[in-house]
Amino acid sequence: MPDPLLRLDRVVKRFSGHTAVRSLSMSVPSGGIFGLLGPNGAGKTTTIRMIMNILTPDEGTITLFGEPASRAHSDRIGFLPEERGLYRKMEVLDHLAFLGETKGLRRRDAQARARAWLERLGLGDWTTHRVEDLSKGMQQKVQFIGTLLHDPALIVLDEPFSGLDPVNSKVMKDVVVELAREGRTVLFSTHIMEQAERMCDHIVIIARGEKVVDGAVADVKRDAGARHVRLTFTRNRDAARRVLQDRALVLRAEDHGASAEVELAPGANGEGLLRALVHADVGLSQFAVVEPSLESIFIAKVGPAAATAVAEVAGA
Amino acid sequence: MHKILAVIRREFMTRVHTRAFVIGTILGPLLMGFMFVLPILLSRRETAPKQIVVLDAARGEFGRLTAERLRGEMRDTVTRTGPRYRITHLAVNPGSLQRVRDSLVTLTGSASEPTRSLDGVLVIDDTTLSSGRIQYLGVNVGSPADMGALRRALDPLVKSARLTEAGVDPMVVMGALRPIDFQTLKVSEGRVTGDSGEASFLLAYVMSFMLYFALLLYGIQVMSSVVEEKSSRIMEVLVSSLTPFQMLLGKVVGVGLVALLQIAIWAGTAMVLTTFGGRIATMFGASPATVSDLPLPAVSPDMLIVFLLFFSLGFLFFAAAYAAVGSMCSTVQETQQSHTPITLLIAAGLFCMFALLSEPAGPLARTLSLVPFVAPFVTPVRYSFAPLPWTELLASTVAMILGILGVIWIAARIYRVGILSYGKKASFREVVRWVREG
Numbered sequence: 117m118p119d120p121l122l123r124l125d126r127v128v129k130r131f132s133g134h135t136a137v138r139s140l141s142m143s144v145p146s147g148g149i150f151g152l153l154g155p156n157g158a159g160k161t162t163t164i165r166m167i168m169n170i171l172t173p174d175e176g177t178i179t180l181f182g183e184p185a186s187r188a189h190s191d192r193i194g195f196l197p198e199e200r201g202l203y204r205k206m207e208v209l210d211h212l213a214f215l216g217e218t219k220g221l222r223r224r225d226a227q228a229r230a231r232a233w234l235e236r237l238g239l240g241d242w243t244t245h246r247v248e249d250l251s252k253g254m255q256q257k258v259q260f261i262g263t264l265l266h267d268p269a270l271i272v273l274d275e276p277f278s279g280l281d282p283v284n285s286k287v288m289k290d291v292v293v294e295l296a297r298e299g300r301t302v303l304f305s306t307h308i309m310e311q312a313e314r315m316c317d318h319i320v321i322i323a324r325g326e327k328v329v330d331g332a333v334a335d336v337k338r339d340a341g342a343r344h345v346r347l348t349f350t351r352n353r354d355a356a357r358r359v360l361q362d363r364a365l366v367l368r369a370e371d372h373g374a375s376a377e378v379e380l381a382p383g384a385n386g387e388g389l390l391r392a393l394v395h396a397d398v399g400l401s402q403f404a405v406v407e408p409s410l411e412s413i414f415i416a417k418v419g420p421a422a423a424t425a426v427a428e429v430a431g432a
Numbered sequence: 433m434h435k436i437l438a439v440i441r442r443e444f445m446t447r448v449h450t451r452a453f454v455i456g457t458i459l460g461p462l463l464m465g466f467m468f469v470l471p472i473l474l475s476r477r478e479t480a481p482k483q484i485v486v487l488d489a490a491r492g493e494f495g496r497l498t499a500e501r502l503r504g505e506m507r508d509t510v511t512r513t514g515p516r517y518r519i520t521h522l523a524v525n526p527g528s529l530q531r532v533r534d535s536l537v538t539l540t541g542s543a544s545e546p547t548r549s550l551d552g553v554l555v556i557d558d559t560t561l562s563s564g565r566i567q568y569l570g571v572n573v574g575s576p577a578d579m580g581a582l583r584r585a586l587d588p589l590v591k592s593a594r595l596t597e598a599g600v601d602p603m604v605v606m607g608a609l610r611p612i613d614f615q616t617l618k619v620s621e622g623r624v625t626g627d628s629g630e631a632s633f634l635l636a637y638v639m640s641f642m643l644y645f646a647l648l649l650y651g652i653q654v655m656s657s658v659v660e661e662k663s664s665r666i667m668e669v670l671v672s673s674l675t676p677f678q679m680l681l682g683k684v685v686g687v688g689l690v691a692l693l694q695i696a697i698w699a700g701t702a703m704v705l706t707t708f709g710g711r712i713a714t715m716f717g718a719s720p721a722t723v724s725d726l727p728l729p730a731v732s733p734d735m736l737i738v739f740l741l742f743f744s745l746g747f748l749f750f751a752a753a754y755a756a757v758g759s760m761c762s763t764v765q766e767t768q769q770s771h772t773p774i775t776l777l778i779a780a781g782l783f784c785m786f787a788l789l790s791e792p793a794g795p796l797a798r799t800l801s802l803v804p805f806v807a808p809f810v811t812p813v814r815y816s817f818a819p820l821p822w823t824e825l826l827a828s829t830v831a832m833i834l835g836i837l838g839v840i841w842i843a844a845r846i847y848r849v850g851i852l853s854y855g856k857k858a859s860f861r862e863v864v865r866w867v868r869e870g
Contacts, residue, residue, distance in 0.1 A: 195672045206442075214438060215669070217434070
């Protein structure tokens with residue numbers, strides 16, 4: 117791998133009473149979309165704040181653009197924090213110009229770029245309105261623009277899609293994908309595994325401050341092996357459940373009621389499971405050996421306690 | 433540098449654009465102008481002379497002299513517009529005094545016949561000179577201005593009548609009692625500078641109060657705007673692009689410039705009013721002399737520079753401290769208790785200024801000039817008494833700058849941690865730890 121754009125080497129961050137990040141190492145290659153995944157409280161925001169030099173790590177080093185990370189890199193990074201916030205009383209264009217200036221842009225330049233972005237994201241008519249007059253979704257877009265104004269090489273987005281409706285979410289997703297296609301690097305954190313699965317080239321999953329999975333999405337899935345079966349049944353649920361609880365066949369099952377995602381037990385194979393299910397007469401309507409979803413990989417790696425946390429958050 | 437300018441610009445523009453600033457800035461001069469023009473307008477109000485009967489039951493000339501003297505009283509001592517009283521002198525013998533007085537009282541303040549109505553009756557009898565008692569019965573006894581004028585007119589009359597009676601020439605006594613003319617000339621560095629020093633001291637005094645109020649008003653603005661940035665969560669974006677030092681300095685300087693602008697507008701208005709007061713009075717149809725002679729002390733340029741220098745240094749010092757307090761709190765309510773120590777320091781500075789008035793060049797004053805939180809109050813006032821040697825001025829400035837660097841250093845460290853801590857207000861021990869660990 118060529119020199120990574122961003123590298124964390126055994127980074128530790130402690131707060132009074134607990135360790136938020138434990139010896140975390142990861143490399144973000146240049147270009148593409150990198151996902152930092154994990155349930156709430158896993159240490160994602162703390163990690164990102166350390167990358168942004170808002171917090172300093174207690175141990176370990178962070179390297180940005182091949183140099184020790186410092187505030188000097190701030191102008192080449194765009195950052196969207198998890199907690200969104202703008203000056204409510206400022207006019208949209210003024211506000212964006214100011215954000216551009218804090219990244220070293222000339223005011224005139226920042227205004228021109230802000231206009232172009234506002235136009236592109238459908239906020240062209242709002243340049244002279246105050247931020248407080250905008251809807252929450254529009255404010256998020258404005259802040260997103262503020263992140264991109266100075267054309268950063270690295271874009272760091274902390275939970276970028278939380279709180280957005282599907283339409284705005286898609287607008288932002290499209291922009292992110294295009295930025296990556298243009299050769300920029302996007303690092304974003306999320307607790308929604310499906311989203312990461314669709315967008316990311318590379319992921320790191322952390323839980324309780326520790327890294328549990330690291331790699332290209334395709335590799336991660338391949339390493340988990342094709343030992344996953346997705347099945348749907350139409351009757352005899354109790355019988356089906358009995359089959360899924362057979363530890364000789366099934367290592368773990370995620371039971372969704374009428375469907376399930378199953379990881380085969382070591383030594384068992386798909387055919388054996390199929391035979392048992394047909395025998396139990398559960399009215400199979402789907403039986404597919406599949407690549408595991410990131411979610412199931414995540415659950416397999418971190419255990420059921422973290423799994424419930426994810427389920428709750430994803431459901432919320 | 434470019435980034436600090438951007439922060440300064442934002443702080444300045446957003447503040448100057450608020451309705452509160454516009455109203456406050458305009459209202460100040462309006463109020464000043466109003467207070468200036470109001471007396472002029474009031475003095476123009478046509479009030480009819482008061483109809484007064486001097487009821488004279490005394491022997492000798494005293495009653496007649498009094499009536500004559502009151503006829504000469506003018507409504508306005510400066511503009512001399514018309515007589516204050518219309519006097520009727522009525523001599524009666526002491527036996528019928530009571531009866532005449534009562535019948536005159538029935539005519540006083542009668543609404544049915546306003547043309548023949550009286551405003552009051554002044555009763556003089558034989559005991560007046562010995563006891564000093566003069567009775568006035570009138571409709572306007574509730575007006576302190578009217579009664580004061582009457583008293584002031586009568587008092588010297590009685591005194592000089594007593595002197596004459598004792599065979600003393602009143603002119604001799606009046607001449608002997610004339611107040612002294614006390615001249616003060618300021619000496620600095622072995623030379624008589626000529627000016628009295630009183631005017632420039634008054635100015636420095638006013639300036640100290642201006643600094644005091646600017647610190648309280650705008651220092652607290654700095655503090656609450658930090659809290660606002662925290663609660664609106666814009667802080668996290670800023671802190672990833674700007675250093676705490678840039679944020680702190682930009683904010684303090686931006687707000688400081690707003691304060692200077694507002695004060696300049698106010699001071700400018702005051703200056704215009706006092707300089708062109710006469711002309712403004714003429715515009716309103718009054719004679720220029722209506723304007724009381726408020727001598728605007730001539731501000732020497734070096735005095736102004738010293739004041740501006742220490743105003744700016746003082747503002748930087750305290751506003752940075754306020755910003756640090758703001759960064760420790762999460763809500764505006766919390767700041768209200770937490771900023772007390774700083775407010776007390778500011779008050780202490782003002783009190784120290786009073787304390788050294790008796791000995792502005794003494795060792796205490798010299799020491800206080802080197803204490804950063806006192807110097808902004810003390811040094812300009814000392815300078816107004818007598819220009820300080822440049823070494824002392826320099827020492828005070830250097831002490832101030834060191835103090836500011838110290839405060840900003842501490843404030844930036846508190847800021848760095850404080851701006852991202854939400855929820856519970858930081859305890860004193862925690863803050864000390866923030867400063868130590870940075």
